[in-house]
Amino acid sequence: GDSVTQMEGPVTLSEEAFLTINCTYTATGYPSLFWYVQYPGEGLQLLLKATKADDKGSNKGFEATYRKETTSFHLEKGSVQVSDSAVYFCALSETGGFKTIFGAGTRLFVKA
Amino acid sequence: DVKVTQSSRYLVKRTGEKVFLECVQDMDHENMFWYRQDPGLGLRLIYFSYDVKMKEKGDIPEGYSVSREKKERFSLILESASTNQTSMYLCASSFTQAYNQPQHFGDGTRLSIL
Numbered sequence: 001g002d003s004v005t006q007m008e009g010p011v012t013l014s015e016e017a018f019l020t021i022n023c024t025y026t027a028t029g030y031p032s033l034f035w036y037v038q039y040p041g042e043g044l045q046l047l048l049k050a051t052k053a054d055d056k057g058s059n060k061g062f063e064a065t066y067r068k069e070t071t072s073f074h075l076e077k078g079s080v081q082v083s084d085s086a087v088y089f090c091a092l093s094e095t096g097g098f099k100t101i102f103g104a105g106t107r108l109f110v111k112a
Numbered sequence: 113d114v115k116v117t118q119s120s121r122y123l124v125k126r127t128g129e130k131v132f133l134e135c136v137q138d139m140d141h142e143n144m145f146w147y148r149q150d151p152g153l154g155l156r157l158i159y160f161s162y163d164v165k166m167k168e169k170g171d172i173p174e175g176y177s178v179s180r181e182k183k184e185r186f187s188l189i190l191e192s193a194s195t196n197q198t199s200m201y202l203c204a205s206s207f208t209q210a211y212n213q214p215q216h217f218g219d220g221t222r223l224s225i226l
Contacts, residue, residue, distance in 0.1 A: 036214075043202055044155075098168070099170070104153065
């Protein structure tokens, strides 16, 4: 079945450091890919998405590119802030399906 | 902005009780979902609904049931609560079946079963 694998955390960075959170997926068709973020005490919210190969999703300085050849959707940010501390979830949704498959989440701590 | 509201942020119940978790969305979304979130396991789908009175089992439906009598409201029911159901419960909704539609989440209910 479909699955999403993302790097284990926690990831601890200093402010202004470069961030990469790796995400790879397994899917039978042509899924849409998402990154969600969960701030402390809140539910998940959509950070960015990409719906086809080579699409780049971007929001709030974060970017991720849909790479079909490597089945990856890595999240990057050039300069993190303390306010980026949260849990990040990679997810996929299959064509014609109701369900979204989520990765286990990666906790990010950013130190001042 | 879409608003998904869960009735309680924190709930403490006793083993064997029947527990109701309520969720309301205000954007006329067709699909609604219940997940539980546990450390290291990510989100696991319990049940979802794609229309009023329609429901489908997710990956871990055992010990749970759901009700969707109105489009905006989706209830999760723990028939006889057990300690292994202590968890964070998240409700979500999405507009249509289209696969590129994101889900919108409530803030969660942290449920403790004593």
